[in-house]
Amino acid sequence: MHKLTAHDAETQSLDLVADNIAKLTALFPEILTEGADGGKRVDFEALRELLGTAVEDKEERYNFTWHGKAQARRLAQTPSTGTLRPYPAESKHWDSTQNLFIEGDNLEVLKLLQKSYHQRVKMIYIDPPYNTGKDFIYPDNYRDNIANYLELTGQTGEDGRKLAANPETSGRYHTHWLNMMYPRLKLARNLLRDDGVIFISIDDTEVANLRKLCDEIFGEENFVAQLIWEKRTNRENRKIVSNRHDYIACFCKNINTTTRVLNQLPMTEKALSNYKNPDNDVRGLWKSDPATAQAGHGTKSQFYTLLAPNGKEHTLESGRCWLYTKDVMQKAIDEGRIWFGKDGNGVPRIKTYLNEKDRKLTPESMLFADDVGTNEIAKNMLKDLFSGFAVFETPKPIDLVSMLTNMGCGDGIVLDFFAGSAVTAHASMMLNAEDGGNRKFIMVQLPEPTDKPDYPTIADIGKERIRRAGEKIRADKGSIINLDVGFKVFKLDSTNIKPWDVGFDDLETSLPLFADSLKDDRSNDDVLYEILLKYGLDLSLPITTHTLAGKTVYQLGMGALVVCLDKAITLNTVEGIAKLKDELQPEDSLMRVVFRDSGFADDVVKVNAVQILKQAGIEDVRSV
Structure with missing residues (x-):
């Protein structure tokens, strides 16, 4: 039976360095060599020879760098030994929801999600600190970020350190922001599906740096658009120039994906108002579009003099050609698909019918x-949702994020x-609720303190908003079958497994403390969800509970994983698990x-348990 320890690879988040080496050596097996310590190493000279002239080693080259970039890259690649602990009491519809709300430092949370949600996220939207000088910039600790997070949030030490701003007077004003964003975006990219997209809100302070950062992480060929959002409609007379817009940078995982990078949007009332039917066409509402195109795109058959039904001749403007060939155009005229104005003397235009296909709008x-609303509209809407209580100063409008979500995610995470x-x-x-979609959300928020006693942290505001918004949507839309308005709450913490740090000088006194490898203040549910994370299973997977010979046995994924964390297990429970496999018939x-x-119960049971399960065809038996 394999023993999982606090230092075991399987008790950590995905090791990105090992994963990168595996991908590289799959392409070039000859670059793998053995280091002085006997471990596997990459021979860069061999790799250089294989890449030939494609290697750039000159100091003067086009690149984007800053102080601490290499350390930020290493930070992204360092596995986390933390875990996410479940909090059903703070959740809503715990047993049925597929939505997640995670409290914690998003860097560590992103690391912990690497196995379970690798290439599974359809869309990411983030509104990170704009680096205005007042925003909190996450101060990552390169030695132990879990300890850093616990200290910051007051979970260790007397008071916890205060969350720090990044003032403009700082000598590394932009550097601090870049060092915060780089590892988070690097990890976020791993979670995106091949057809996934990311939207990032930003203002003038860091928009240039953000674009360069995303060009490097996502590839500049995967840049989609830099959207401009009108965040306010009133003029600010205190400023040199009244700034009324922010930006939203959009990148995709793979611009060459077979699916559309961004979905088209539903027709608006304004767009629909363009469709009329002044001639009572039996085909229904229509709008007119130009009947000509640029001459460079046409063939010889698209250059001719068009004769209208009333005998009027229409000639082409310089540099234009007709959209159709002469025969096709005449057929369209005969069928009443060309509009010549109310008196028949107008310039020919093509009729585009509303009902001939599912009309959508290309995003602009x-x-x-x-x-899509303004900051002020968003603030007032949130205030109404919280019964007149102003809980958040600069929320993004629901219509703005809804439009982005419509563009980026029809269904998915x-x-x-x-x-x-x-x-x-x-x-x-x-x-x-509006389109019957099946979008699932994962929210991650640091429990940053507020000055509001009812909602001590920003995470508390977020959770309460979801509760209230879900109920309001149900009330506004009526009873909607299968509408998921719940969420499971998880909180970042150190691993549930005790670290093995016994020294030889205190071996006799310390060994009894390690008779159980799990921490005393952790529940079976805490351990269960850490196992899910480390095995790369979805945190929203349904869990079936069995009682076998008086012990609780958890079954996940149609029997792909079975966990028993009770004590004094006998062979009766083990035999029950063996029978469970026959009943469930798990895949493969x-x-x-x-x-x-x-x-x-004792070591004899432990040894026999492995043999009984092997006889049942269960080879992978572990312990924590």
Whole structure:
């Protein structure tokens, strides 16, 4: 039976360095060599020879760098040994929901999600700190970020350190922001599906740096658009120039994906108003479009003099050609598909019928306040949702995030790891109610303190917003079958497994403390969800509970994983698990079984348990 320890690779988040080496050596196996310590190493000279002239080693080259970039890159690649602990009491519809709300430092949370949500997220929207000088910039600790997070949030030490701003007077004003954003975006990219997209809100302070950062992480060929959002409609007379817009940078995972990078948007009332039927055409509402195109795109058959039904001749303007050939145009005229104006003397135009196909709108780079709202509108809407209590100063409008979500995710997982007031969760639920979609959200928010006693942290505001918004959507839309307005709450913490740090000088006194490898203040549910994370299973997977010979046995994924964390386990429970495999018939007949290492009645039971499970075809038996 394999023992999982606090230092075991499987008790950590995905090791990105090892993963990168595996991908590289799959392409070039000859670059793998053995280091002085006997470990596997990459021979860069061999790799250089294989790449030939494609290697750039000159100092003067086009690149984007700053102080601490290499350290930020290493930070992204360092596995986390933390875990996410479940909090059903703070959740809503725990047993049925597929939505997640995670409290914690988003860097560590993104690391912990690498196995379970690798290439599974359809869309990411984030509204990170703009670096205005007042925003909190996450001060990552390169030695132990879990300890850093616990100290920051007052979970260790006397008071915890205060969350720090990044003033403009700092000598590394932009550097601090870049060092915060780089590892988070690097990890976020791993979670995106091949057809996934990311939207990032930003203002003038860091928009240039953000674009360069994303060009490097996502590839400049995967740049989609830099949207402009009209965030206010009033003029600021205190400023040199009244700034009324922010930006939203959009990148995709793979611009060459077979699916559309961004979805087209539903028709608006304004767009629909362009369709009329002044001639009572039996085909219904229509609008007119030009009947000509640029001459460079036409063939010889598209250059002719067009004769209207009333005998009037229409000639082409210089540099233009007719959209159709002469025969096709005449057929369209005969069928009444060409409009010559009310008196028949107008310039020929093509009729485009509303009902001939599912009409949609191509997204535009300008997002006007009339269509998607402003900061002020968003603030007032949130105030109304909280019964007149102003809980958040600068929320993004629900209509703005709904439009982005409509563009980026018809169905699938939507991730926001700077969740704030959880507007992204609100937008996902609202869109699901409107179009019957099945979007699932993952919100991640640091429990940053507020000055509001009812909601001590920003995470508390986000959770309460989801609760209230879900109920309001149900009330507004009526009873909607299968509308998921719940969420499971998880909180970042150190691993549930005790670290093995016994020294030889205190071996006799310390060994009894390690009779059980799990921490005393942790529950079976805490351990269960850490096992899910480390095995790369979805945190929203349904869990079936069995009682076998008086012990609780958890079954996940149609029997792909079975966990028993009780103590004093006898062979009766083990035999019950073996029978469970026969009943469930898991895919590929594979079943993993995990026990508490100290959970067996005695060592004889432990040894026999492995043999009984092997006879049942269960080879992967572990303990924690």
